[in-house]
Amino acid sequence: MFDPNNKNQIRIGFIGAGIVGISLALALRKSDYNVRSIFSRRKKSSETFARLISGCHVVESYDEVSAKSDIVFITTSDDSIQAVASKTNWRSKQLVVHCSGASTLDVLEEARIQGAYVGSLHPLQAFASFEDGVLSIPGTTFAIEGKEFARSFLESLALDIGGEVIYLNSEDKVLYHLTGVMMGGMLSTLAASVSDLWRLFGYDREKGVNALSKMIHQVGINLRQLGIPDAVAGPYSRGDIGTIEKHLSGLLDKAPELLPVYCEMALIGLPYAFEKGNLSEEKLQEIRGLVLSFKNKGEFK
Incomplete structure (x- = not known):
């Protein structure tokens, strides 16, 4: 298990290289988190992501991101999260996080079964581009779902990048998300x-x-x-x-x-x-x- 108090040594990987993923990765890197790997089905998107995040490298599969990361953020489309979680080999005490506002932790059930901690971290923000996204993250409210370690760590992370925090139960997610929409x-x-x-x-x-x-x-x-x-x-x-x-x-x-x-x-x-x-x-x-x-x-x- 990684040391949550030593963020420089925590290896972070991303699956999905869209605007939300890039914006979050840029904010994490700016706050001295170690974003190490990215995989996207679109190779050009992965290359753009890695070019923007110093120290980040393009890898070739979901499993490679998982193997090289203590924390994996799944920042794909909402409909793809469960499939990604089901197709990836996870390990005990790893933290797997999705960034969907509407999806519950049920979509990460396969990661939980394999022993990983699971959580969700959703920025309540309108991201039109990653340039605007990273600028708008300070002051943004992040909705967190998770238990114990996942919840505590994601709270610290969100505060670290300048966000504010609320906590949600699974049954609250849809109503919360539609307010943002x-x-x-x-x-x-x-x-x-x-x-x-x-x-x-x-x-x-x-x-x-x-x-x-x-x-x-x-x-x-x-x-x-x-x-x-x-x-x-x-x-x-x-x-x-x-x-x-x-x-x-x-x-x-x-x-x-x-x-x-x-x-x-x-x-x-x-x-x-x-x-x-x-x-x-x-x-x-x-x-x-x-x-x-x-x-x-x-x-x-």
Whole structure:
């Protein structure tokens, strides 16, 4: 078994050379961890990974990564983790870690049967490139699943690279992960769709993205500094029913495909606007009734 207090001597290997894997490996190397080996089915991806991580070498198989590593991070696609774990020869007291937010430790059962410690370490972050990924890791929340040694070691590792830590049980993983998807990928989709609306008043999508992304950044600041419900803003929190009606009519006329999205977001947001204290119960019900009257119109136009 490796000494968890001597990180320079711990041999770390990766299976999977995607953005998350490279970002994590760069952060580990920056914190003086010894990332020694990488295997990916795509040789070019392995070579890129090794070129970026000093002291790291491309190997030829899952088993070779395992044989040369005290800790192995499986950073493949979620659907491939169990197959990788099942096809690899592990050893007692080795630590095998996957980085999926939705998968439980069941996918590493074969490693556990062979005597390895198992755990998961998921960064709650939107990684579009490894350059941005390694920069965004400090301050990122890492969700950890594991028992005893695995949990303790992964906590130290996450804190070492500047992260914050939460702990999850297996039954919590799906709900946890979908919060990240909704705030990450789905927020990006929302930003893309509303940026496209800028073309309707004479500007291209890129101009819209540039303007709206600054708003997204400020929303994040407001959420951290003010919290919920105080960070909730806009015509709903003000009870500005005239503006809301203009929005609904405008979408029905110009972009009916977005009207159901707008309505659902409005209905979800109304309780927070009420909690903020700016809306009376009467005004809340008036707005809800207006939104509901438009909700299904866009789908059938």
